[in-house]
Amino acid sequence: MTPKQFTNKFEGISFDIYGVRLPKFKPKEKKELNLNKKDNLSFLKALCSHGLQTRPLINEKRQEYVDRAKDELRIIEELGFVDYILLVYDVINYCADENIPTGLGRGSAAGSLVLYLIGVTHVDPIKYGLYFERFISKTRAKKQIVDGITYLDGELMCDVDIDVCYYNRPKVLQYLEEKFKGKTAKILTLNTLTSKLLIKECGKVVASKDETEMNTVSSYIPKVFGKVQSLDTAVEEVPEFRDWCDKNQNVYNVAKKLGGLIKNKGVHPSGVLLSYKDLESSCPVELSSDKDPVSGYDMNWVSLSNVKLDILGLRSVSVVDQACKEIGINVTDIDLEDPFIYQKLQDLRSPHGIFQIEADANFRVCQKVKPKNLEQLSA
Incomplete structure (x- = not known):
């Protein structure tokens, strides 16, 4: 049951939950950048400026990149998402420093030029006609200020799926636990009949x-x-x-x-709770069989007042990284427009190992559609 369903069912019951308060932190800076900015907004702008100079862009559309970056940054600042964006950047940056493979970006986050410029994603949203509004919508996202403190609506926050190497996911979680001591936990799931x-x-x-x-x-x-x-x-x-x-x-x-009715409980496969205060003041906590802290609330309730990071450990990320290393290329060197890729998809006989397409329903759709380019594949 979601919080809204709960309050609708039990009239007269309300909760003094103002929203999500993002934890304050200073993201780790790459030494070679030497940005040396005092506040997080300035740091994010400097990262974008650096990305405009170094990331692969379409030369004929330089001004479009600049204008869109400014628009996205303005909206991100206006809605209070700066620290969340930098939190995701910090995780990706840590993975890069530790040689932990990560995904190229998927879902609505791939529509953000800011995320592309700072290296969180590796798919150019302008080149592929992706929309920032799918990631952050000014008409949906909400915040409120109570006693001088900014709270974000947890149900309407932007969300970035962070895909990491399956075998190194525990290392990423440990990094977050050490960076935010006493403020992280895995998230409870309630499985119904x-x-x-x-x-x-x-x-x-x-x-x-x-x-x-x-x-x-x-x-x-x-x-x-x-x-x-x-x-x-x-x-x-x-x-x-x-x-x-x-x-x-x-x-x-x-x-x-x-x-x-609830059949049993478990642990969310990717969700990580990050609270502003000590964990115990944010929600009930229990220990899993592995002695890891787990929230006593499920995802719907936890996200009302806490940051929820989605850190997915994917074997496919590990396999692709290993394959690229063995043939001596970087995964970002692969031309996503190469006709060979789509010919193979059209001739597809076995989907084994192809991320998401190997699911039975997606496999059947791919067989019928026979995608000829990235746009058709992503649709």
Whole structure:
């Protein structure tokens, strides 16, 4: 249940949660840059200025890069996201110093020229026609000032997925723990009963059905893009499931009542909580089986008053890095417009090892679309 759903359900209950307060910190500066700026905004502007001089850009569009960088910086400053952007930069910078492979950038963050200029992402948003507004929207992002303190709306904050080498993710987390002592934790997840599991278990318990029959019945419930559909949707769309439910109405009714209940708890695979104050003053805390601190709130609640960093440990990042090292190239040297890449995708027989495309639904879409360039692939 999200905080909004909670307050809507229980009238008269409210929370004095003003929003996210970003922790103050000074990002580690690369020695070779020698920027020596006193405040974080000046530091970010200097990083962008350096990027305009050193990053691969389209020469004919130099002024467009300058104008867009100024616009993005103005919005980032206006909405109070400077420290968040530099926090992400600091993590990427640490990875570079420690030779930890990172991803080239994905999701809405790839639409930010600022992130490209400071080296967080490696896809030129102007070259590929990507929109900054997908990353940060002035009409959606909100902040408020209470007693002179700026708070950001955690549900509407910008979000950068930081992809790192799977085997070195613990090292990155340790860096954050040491930099922000007593202020970091992993994030609780609450796993609910899915419709497939519900109908299967209710059939066995309520009506003493055997395993074979219930495996068949649960298989009627469809998945769309990997997401198991609800009991109601299955009844509407699958005649075989609807017929079975009509004959076993009691099983269906019990399963409906149990829908959405929590099955068990776990730890978010990528989320890291970063609090402004000591962790215990921000949320309840428990220890995982590995003795790591874990928030007592799930992601929806934690993000109301804390920074949530998404640091994903991906084997694909590790594999690509190792492959590039063995053939003597840098991953950023690969021409994303090379027709060979898209011919291979069009001839695709096995998606194994291709990030996200190897998922069954995405693989089928790729087979039908047969992308010929990066724009078609990203769409």
